[in-house]
């Protein structure tokens with residue numbers, strides 16, 4: 001039987017980072033993964049360049065049933081700390097947009113950094129390796145001095161003092177996502193917050209969407225909102241039309257807040273006063289409404305927009321000087337207050353993350369240890385979900401760091417390691 005202080009399950013962002021830190025704090029660590037390759041999500045993230053953090057990270061950028069939970073970990077391991085780590089390995093990076101930091105070369109730089117940190121911590125890595133069963137051996141019941149775990153893996157039985165679950169969420173099953181972490185939570189009676197796909201494209205009824213399907217591929221800056229007055233959330237980002245609905249950063253962001261059965265409100269021309277511009281054009285222009293509108297929004301959208309008039313009782317397919325003020329006002333209103341009812345999402349197959357997960361009520365915000373002694377949860381498996389823009393990786397680093405220090409303080413108290 002192999003023995004380790006800690007077995008980290010899942011060699012993704014949170015697991016590899018936590019393993020490296022814990023190893024460097026003096027713990028003997030095994031990190032295992034059922035996939036042959038580690039950190040597949042880092043590899044495909046940020047279009048292959050990994051948006052590894054956001055310099056403006058704050059608790060307000062995260063969704064959770066307990067919004068305060070992430071504060072402590074985020075404050076103890078900041079974007080600056082991760083940047084310093086990359087600088088140690090001379091990894092080149094740049095800021096792209098709204099505080100988002102990306103690798104200049106490729107996401108492999110992040111994976112290589114994490115693996116180098118694991119090397120420094122003398123971390124043992126097993127992959128592919130699957131876990132079939134976990135048993136808790138309470139010291140009281142077994143007449144030994146400390147609690148421990150016995151893990152049946154396809155590489156034999158492993159004994160450890162602690163287990164860290166870092167197996168992520170359900171999104172993108174084809175690169176190895178499983179519900180393993182949630183099953184372990186269930187086994188140890190750790191409560192769950194219902195999971196749902198987040199940062200995900202939204203879909204619409206096929207007939208209702210037919211007029212817009214031809215706009216597939218078109219992208220434009222919008223204001224997009226959801227929720228009633230008190231809970232209203234608005235993002236100012238780009239939107240992308242797809243064959244089945246809407247995607248793009250604005251839609252991915254709002255999808256995390258969207259509740260089935262509720263509408264979205266879109267302003268497709270947020271930077272201009274459409275009504276005033278059309279009214280001015282009416283006084284002097286001989287052009288068609290669509291041609292005038294095309295100076296405010298992409299021309300494909302302008303054409304599609306005016307074509308909707310007939311169904312709404314307006315003739316928008318005419319020269320602007322012939323249009324009534326009422327018709328132009330209605331057109332401008334619809335463009336700046338377009339209300340849409342999504343019928344669903346593209347699901348876990350396309351979602352960047354899984355919202356919900358292990359309920360933070362059962363976890364320590366200082367160490368990520370659950371109320372089951374020696375069992376820790378970090379990263380996306382926990383009910384903490386970041387916005388688009390590098391926040392999810394920052395949570396992976398911060399929760400992994402808090403956990404590693406918590407483990408060291410618990411398992412190596414003589415080394416005087418405080419929780420960070």
Ligand SMILES: Cc1cc2nc3c(=O)[nH]c(=O)nc-3n(C[C@H](O)[C@H](O)[C@H](O)COP(=O)(O)OP(=O)(O)OC[C@H]3O[C@@H](n4cnc5c(N)ncnc54)[C@H](O)[C@@H]3O)c2cc1C
Pocket residue numbers: 009010011012013014015032033034035038039040041042044045046047050051052053129130131166167168169171172175176177178179180351352353378379380381389390391392393394396
């Ligand atoms: C396409 C895409 C792009 C993204 N881009 C970004 C981005 O640019 N910036 C950002 O901040 N976030 C991004 N994200 C989100 C980010 O990748 C995740 O939030 C982050 O990887 C979560 O880290 P984690 O360690 O908790 O889980 P993961 O990184 O998913 O790691 C989980 C690991 O556990 C392993 N595992 C699963 N089940 C088992 C099992 N039964 N046994 C053993 N091992 C198991 C998996 O193989 C995997 O290696 C993106 C996500 C996707 C899908």
